[in-house]
Amino acid sequence: MNTAKPLKSKPKSNAAGSTATAGLRERKREQTLQRLTEAAMKLFLAKGYEATTLDDIATAAEISRRSFFHYFASKEDVVVAWQDRSADAMTTAIAERPAEESMITAAENAILTMTRHLNPEDAIAIARLKKETPALQAREQVKYEKMERAMAEALAARASDKAGRTRARLVAMITTGAIRIASENWLTQGAREKPDLLVRRMFADIRAALDEPPTRKAKT
């Protein structure tokens, strides 16, 4: 098959190894995707993003350079391919919050859910890469914009009227902005603070700014 875009019709391609019924093709694809991702990230971190070529990556992953594009749309996507996944995760996490939670509380708990999977060392390494490469920095900003949209949609789905939609957009914008700033500070300070404490503190600041009542004990 001759694709202009990597195949994205395989949502089963997760890293959990749930491939009991997968054919050889699918298993090989997942293994190659993993090998490719690891090889690329290792090279990026070792010699820099710009200095690492697609030939370097393909050789290390034992595929042809042409095949790289069956797995990723671009070189940048190796670093940022998870962005759509994080927006999706945001949507899911908010949809799973109880209906009676306020928008801000739902957003807070969704983000707490998402930070459980955070690996500080990886985050620092990737942040360094992004800092060194303007195009990756720009993609980082795109990530937050996508997350904001996802959050706004998810919060709006909990609202009953048009004013709720407007408020959802505003809450999403403020919340996502605060996440972005807090994340930057967290990474700048070596990612030492526990992410959940950071998130709780951040939401306290948001509530103070928005003159919102404090959160009730979150149900998990």
Next chain:
Amino acid sequence: MNTAKPLKSKPKSNAAGSTATAGLRERKREQTLQRLTEAAMKLFLAKGYEATTLDDIATAAEISRRSFFHYFASKEDVVVAWQDRSADAMTTAIAERPAEESMITAAENAILTMTRHLNPEDAIAIARLKKETPALQAREQVKYEKMERAMAEALAARASDKAGRTRARLVAMITTGAIRIASENWLTQGAREKPDLLVRRMFADIRAALDEPPTRKAKT
């Protein structure tokens, strides 16, 4: 001179034509910059950003392709080179507000000052370009991030303590986010609303969200 970056040590290169004492070199440089910018934008709008090559632009501007890079760091920069200028303009506009204005009022008036130079038709055309090109979209997000930083710094300079710095960052984040969303809506709706009305309405929303008092009559 063999530069890896375009010359940026000429802040006098504005479009106002204040070149009474400029040498021939400088006058030619400005003319070429203008010609190049116009040629590029015309081609982008006529045939699309990706479909327009640097050769196309250089030919239309009557320079060599190699010389393009004396004027712009990249092809993208033709479209987005004014970003640093808009962040600078934000800094200046806020610094010029009276010291007794609140942060939000200062931000509002600064933005009103900046929107005076807005040309709706240009804005729509450029927005269309950015929509068609992911890399330009990403750079658009970078613009807002830069503007936010500039605003935060300028507002912090008006604050007397550390809490003021934190508040400045928050106000900048909320304000810039609101500008971004309002601008997107404005452009989506054909840029028909008067920009100053849009800005005033937007700030009313921000004040409502932040439970801030209404603005006093702005001094201009």
Next chain:
DNA sequence: GGCTAAATGTGCACTCAGTGCAAATTTGCA
């Protein structure tokens, strides 16, 4: 006005990310 040095423009060859496409290879199914 002439000369020289500095600044700027150009041509050229190159690298690298990204793309189209045909041929080769692998996998799945009857």
Next chain:
DNA sequence: TGCAAATTTGCACTGAGTGCACATTTAGCC
């Protein structure tokens, strides 16, 4: 086992971007 479909590879190419030597233009001094 054979064949069709899926996937990989090789190759040639484009266009953005870069280094560098040489050509041209401008500025400044005598």
